[in-house]
Amino acid sequence: MSQDRDVLPEDVKPINYAISLTDLSPGEPWTYQGTVNIDVEIKKATKSIVLNAFALKLHSAEVASDSGKHSSSVKASNISYDEKNQRATLTFDQELPQSPKAVLSISFEGIMNNNMAGFYRSKYKPTVEPAKGVAKDNEHHYMFSTQFESSDARRAFPCFDEPNLKATFDFEIEIPEDLVALSNMQERETRKSKAGHKIVSFDRTPIMSTYLLAWAFGDFEYIEDFTRRKYNGKSLPVRVYTTRGLKHQGQLALDSAHQIVDYFSEIFQIDYPLPKVDLLAVHEFSHGAMENWGLITYRTTAVLFDEYASDQKYRNRVVYVVAHELAHQWFGNLVTMDWWSELWLNEGFATWVGWYAVDHLHPDWNVWGQFVTDSMQMAFQLDSLRTSHPIEVPVRNALEVDQIFDHISYLKGSSVIRMLASHLGVKTFLQGVADYLKAHKYSNATTNDLWSALSKASGQDVTSFMDPWIRKIGFPVVTVAEEPGQLSVKQSRFLTAGEVKPEEDQTVWWIPLGLKTGPYATDAKREPLTAKEDTYRDVDTSFYKVNVDQTGFYRTNLPPQRLIELSKVLDKLSVQDKIGLVGDAAALAVAGEGTSPAVLSFLEGFVTEKNYLVWSEVLSSLGKIRSIFSADEEVSAGLRKYTLKLVTAATDKIGWDFGPSDDYLTGQLRALLISTAGLVGHESVVAEAQKRFKAFLDGDAKAIHPSLRAAVFKTAIKNGGDDAYKAVRKEFQTTSSIDGKEITLQALGSVQTHELATDYLKFAFGGNVAVQDLHSVGASLANNSKVRDAVWEYIKAEWPAIREKLGANMVVLERFLRMSLQKFASAEVEKDIEQFFSNKDNTGYDRGLAVVSDTIKGNARYRERDLERTREWLNAHGYTK
Template sequence: MASDRDILPGWVKPSHYSLSLHDLEFGGNFTYQGSVDIKLDIQNDSNQWNDIVLNTFQLKIHSAKLKLSGSKDAPRPTKEISYDEKRQRATLSFGDAIQYSGEAVLSVKFEGVMNNVMAGFYRSKYKPKGEVPASVAKDDEFHYMFSTQFESCDARRAFPCFDEPNLKATFDVLLEVPEDQVALSNMPEKEVKKSEKSGFKTVLFDRTPIMSTYLLAWAIGDFEHVEAFTKRKYNGKNLPVRVYTTRGLKQQGEFALDNCHKIVDYFSEVFQFDYPLPKVDLLAVHEFSHGAMENWGLITYRTTAVLFDPKTSADAYRNRVAYVVAHELAHQWFGNLVTMDWWSELWLNEGFATWVGWFAIDHLYPEWNVWGQFVTESVQTAFNVDALRTSHAIEVPVYDGLEVDQIFDHISYLKGSSVIRMLSAHLGEKVFLQGVADYLKAHQYKNATTNDLWSALSKTSGQDVNSFMDLWIRRIGFPVLTVAEEPGQISLRQQRFLLSGDAKPEEDETIWWIPLGLRTGSSASAASLHKIGALTQKEDTIRDIDDSFYHINKDLTGFYRTNYPPARLLKLGEAKDHLSVQDKIGLVGDAYANAMAGYGSTTGLLALLKPFHNETEYLVWAQITTTMGNVRSMFSGVEDISQGLKKFNLELVKSAVEEIGWEFKEGESFLTGQKRASLIITAGLLGHEGTVAEAQKRFDLYISGKDKDAIHPSLRSAVFGICVKYGGESAYNAVQNEYLNTTSIDGKEICLRSMGRVQDKALAKNFMNFIFSDKVAMQDKHSGTIALANNSAVKIEVWNFVRNNWDLVYKTLSGNMVVLERFLRFGLNKFVDESVADEIKKFYEGMDVRGFDKGLAVIDDTIRGHAKYKERDERVVREWLAEEGYL
């Protein structure tokens, strides 16, 4: 056992599983019976042994026996089976001591439950479309499909196994299912036979490649599919690509299907390694804790991440589906073909898949400006999380598999991908991808570490990648680069950026390698890159600067904040028309973050934003509206400042929203449509009279049934949200009714977010009770809560509900700690009052908080940072608003 991690004994390793599931109970207790034969490699020459330890969780092992290779003795049965529930293990004791090394087969018979917590082998409820076979599981209101979710450590919920990522094996899977239902797994069907059980069949699938347990998958249900084929040939054949859905939804898989086969071909070329399996299946799962899961050959998705209806879906979901499909396909190579050695290197999977997923979408949809989207969504979000003391390094020690769920977070995904983007920009895209291809070839079907990737990239690029990337991966946080000006030169100083702005000397010892991306010239349009490429020390002076114009961190490729002198910040704002979309996003994001931390000021941010009233780019507007929403939230409890900021914000968006209008024009770009939706909801929630009136008119026509086309699908979120805010209980009830009856695949998400706009505390309490009713699927409970948590008027009702109903919250969500942790982290992190942080801290004192302890620490850190910012800037913001005529 390694000292820094709790892993299974290393002298027993699996090489193959033959897994069979039968007697599935489609109702009642939803139990199933299973058997698994595990071929083992035992290497224990020096010691006698009498037991084998493996992972199980919430399974009942009926019996187990061990057959030693070459032995003429009968298989040895277990004398005792004991469980360690906390460590999710079972010990199979065989009585008399054994001294043996070599191959063996462990045969286990067991019983499990198809649970309803979106982990392991579980059931998803849905309302069917069309005729449904009688064999499909159902209750009074819902039908059920069945599928798996094993990452990170939930294969052990479905069958006894050695559930660690570097214990790879091959798998044979056999499922007994009703004759009129479809069974899927990682590989194609090998053989289908009639079962001895009437009305059932057994489906045996081809053997998988060697892979980790968390990538195994199967599904059973009333499925149909759409199909296409890759254009490239693989082993002489065009690969079949399918999107599976429950009955009646398959046509909504066409968009994902079209992207899928193109991306498989594209990645096969980019990675210089052909997709290695004989098929690609995508499955829409009705209840899903994550966005999607990259099971090799059978990728599972939340419905809104894979289905899209051009007639009824909001166009934002087109972007989401394309990206999530690409992200999961990237994993087929980066994660599945080559797998991280241990969960501490989760970022190797997720950070890379995030970056290369956007890379593929940029290839397919260059008009979407996906790198602008990446900067305003991924990079800024990563900054916000990593600015907390309670952040963690990209590569973080993980003691056991049960800890890993809390690092499936914005650091692993978004900071990881941001750092990958920074490295790719430095090495050059072509060189970087060649290094990645070399890494995949060298470690195919094996496990690898971060250092293995750095070695491949170093060899390809001729640079010592580890020397400048190691600190970015293994140290917490990121720097802010503070600029001081003198004629013809600038001085730069790096320090750790903290939201609280008070990094102690021992927290600020890292000296990051910082690619400067410094442009300077007589004007913004004439600027060119400076010869100094990177800052590699704590402070430095850069000469030969034309102080007519300079700008640092071109296209925000470096993962750091820049803190300019106030006058320079204003000049850059005035030159915005000569900056890229990414540059403008970075300018606004940095100004806000520096104000929060005290390196800059909110007044400097507001002054910077004034010239942006005529901004034309959607992605820049997205950053502006997010930033102003955050500032307004910080001061929402201060009446005069709150009103002044609202007036300022409304003035900022007024001309833009009036110019763009409500109608979607033929041939209009995707980004224009997104800008319209963003501006309308922003202006409407701010109280822009024309927008509110138009929204209410369209809402009345839609809800009354007089004109169901009155609201464009991409404007439902805006119209519903505006009308709930200003329409009170009647509008809230109408949207709740829409939630219960919508047939649009994205309708439930949109309705929940809109219902969270309520302004009345009684309605907010009603909303939380609704969220925790059986009418809201488990996967949606935290998304509805996030909407309310972002609502300054009633966000306290989230905390009130949690503490007054903790037993209900815990019982409902703790079956899947990922869901509970996210619910708390995003539901309770918007407060600006330290007394609330004190209440939360006191409430959880003495409780067993394993599984969501890191989330609680982030909540505490965030709230206290917010409170410090509000206290520091309140007076100067009030003065600025008064001087500018907003008070």
């Protein structure tokens, strides 16, 4: 057994699973009966077999082996459970001989739970007349699907549930005859079983990890297209499945999916390896989507889109999530990480190449600008905490892994891949990736295997310069000092809290400088920074920009005067450059290496900006400043006035109406500016929002453009009090729009009193809001400084009920706590949170609590340091009079 991993004994290895599920109860107790026949190799003689099982009853087990001279069958004399480690031990009275192939047969009972993990049920309300065989209760109908990553296949059937214990799978399931069953492979046959039921069996899968196995059944229908490329002489069927009545909303995902399968087959130089691609919309889903091989499952808002009724921002989300999950069909499924510590290999790469594919399909969306303002800034935020972790983080037990499905694995991982691809050249980088996939297909690989392939393709020592980025915690800030004709640069660890201790600043990162200089902003090629300090000579310092297009994963600390100079020549900068400058300036202020007044002065230069992504970063950075100082009424009012002045001209110019020639980014800018202006009291915007809101409530469905619902609902609630709150809450309950529930939940957080905030929380936790969406409730209230305290008070008062409701799926509970609590800027609140959880079992969300604590401490220090100087600046510039 490996010393640094708590893994199953190595004496038995699976080869193939044949799983059969029958007698599925369509209501309480939601049980099913199962048998699994596992072809195993017994590597050494043993009297026991240990495998994974959780929330299962194992009825019996036996091993049949053929040792050559004679066949034998031995029944397990005892079956014992280790609940904590989710294992079962099968003990036999006689020794099982070493055998290249024995058959382990287990009969068992499982539960189709409602925890969004394992084999589970999802409730929904049908939009059309459903089939008769659909399971239902008084209020809801149900569909059934699986979610096995990271370690929940063991909830559905007994198995060897570790990523490098790959096997093939045969699967069959008994379901009502008018329903549809799906799995990773195509249907092999259907045969009649008991009255009104059929058994559907599927072709054998390729060799793969247990977490990628999937099945689903329900009242499904589909739309279909085919790849344009030929695979073994045929185009592959690509389908989007939904519950009946929703399939037309899968068109955007379908149009994207078949193109992306062909594109990845081309750039990875390996044909998509399965005979079909199915995408399934699942009504209750803890994550965004799951890359099960050949049967990819999605949260509804990540795969469905209504051309006429959806907010346009979901168009971007759907195309990206489809691309991300399809990337996994090669990177993760065909080649799988060796162990969970290398999760980032799957997620970091799929995130980068997912955006790369979106850029290929929609070059007008400027996805790399979006990546810098969303993905990179979020990665910076988490990685600048002392409680961060390396990209490749040691995982001893598979049960720990859920907490590292976070912004470090996904977003920092993808950011450093983007940095590396930019340095090597994307063509060279993708050749290395293709070589890696070919070398390790149908098996497992490590980070070093990827670096070796990239080193060979590029002729550079990728391992040596990427290792600190992967195995060390944190990232650097590059501080620049100017002299005529030269730049001195120094790298040091960046922490939001500032005050970096010498022992925290030992890493020397390899940093590609990406320098543009001179009147035409030309590329001034310079070697990467590979020491703590260096000087670059012969630089035209009349104009320069470090970290061009923000491809390097580091902050840049420029001399204050240089920031002011750059704000006067914004036209020389790319969208990514502008976003990077704003994000860096704001982060440096939080850390005490810059100041809030410097940021506010810099942001005034963006008053004529036209790009949505730049505005998004400007208003996000300004929102952070406003949130930190929100408890001081004078400063808060001054910052509101400042924001109003900043956005007024752009808001007035862009107007309310969507023209036929408006592109995607223009529409998003309109929604952002109207929302911001409405919430800071722009009189004509507030009046227009209230007018449209009233018309909407009076029955004019077209009074509010789908992309402006969030802006109008938030403005109406902020200004309309109890009546507007109740009207939007009713809209939440009655909306038929696929994104309507998410939009109304976010808007309801704009309430202005503790009473309404508490009412909203009671409503949400009273069974009206799906468990998967409760974090949106906490986040929307936490973002509203006026009622932030109400969330923490509610958590304290109702903790046992919250723990019980969310605790069946720790991903959901951790996300709710983190998003509800991390916006505070008070040392007292941080102490209160620490004290409250000090005597509780915080297993499964302890990392989230550490992030909350560290974030609040940094916020509190920032508030204490910058409050008075911000007040002085606002006074001096006439914002507090």
